Amino acid sequence: MTTEVVTFGCRLNAYESEVIREKALSAGLTNAAIFNTCAVTAEAERQARQAIRKYRRENPDAKIIVTGCSAQISPETYSKMPEVDQILGNREKMEEKYFLPLPDHERVIVNDIMFIKETAEHLIAGFDGKARGFIQVQNGCNHRCTFCTIPYGRGNSRSVPLWVIVDQTRLLLEKGFKEKPAKVKTFFRKGIAGAWKDEMPEDLVKQICTDHAE
Structure with a gap:
């Protein structure tokens, strides 16, 4: 089994x-x-x-x-x-x-997860039995909202290294996970803008979208 x-x-x-x-x-x-x-x-x-x-x-x-x-x-x-x-x-x-x-x-x-300062740099080949794929861009949260448990389960906010995000996106697209490039860009923006402030990797995001545009 x-x-x-x-x-x-x-x-x-x-x-x-x-x-x-x-x-x-x-x-x-x-x-x-x-x-x-x-x-x-x-x-x-x-x-x-x-x-x-x-x-x-x-x-x-x-x-x-x-x-x-x-x-x-x-x-x-x-x-x-x-x-x-x-x-x-x-x-x-x-x-x-x-x-x-x-x-x-x-x-x-x-x-104790509060001492974790980095994300694990894992690349996955796909999602078993699923047509859509997800990309991790950030983990944890620095806020302490009254009824939210996320910081205690995930730790403080930390970003995935840029090269991991890019490589994972390309790998999933090459494996046939056809998320629209515009949605990928939105996902990047929502995921890392808070942690990386204004340092958006627009050139690399555009390159991914261009490489795999339908």
Whole structure:
């Protein structure tokens, strides 16, 4: 049995789930399910717990790993669930070593995400079973809005290096993910304007659009 990645929440989670899938495959993880959770609403967290319990009933011998924002913010919630074998934080889920089938892994590996100053530089080949692709341009948030959990699950704001954004965009377009160039440009602007202030890489964005214009 191969490893299944179950995604809850935002497009960034969808992107990271593809990274997780590739890392788990490279690590040789089999007969497992990785739940990439969301913490934006209580309902999203409830659905994740429900899905975990259902998966365990249907797959009693599989390994269950829980990660994502809910696991980062409330690891104790999942550590109390007998269905869960391992809990990984949002930083740890992006590292292959935590998916290696080693017997000496700690059950809960969730570190303080507020000290993270950079984004992981991963390139993915595509999105399993999906026609649309997403590109990570930024992670985290510096604001502390009253009812928002994002900073506590994602850490402070940090941008993806420009060359990674460009290479990932080109790779997905070459793989057949035909997002319109204008939308790509808008996505770039919304994603990095806040973190990079006024330093917009218009020339490189235009080059991507020109190279792959229909």
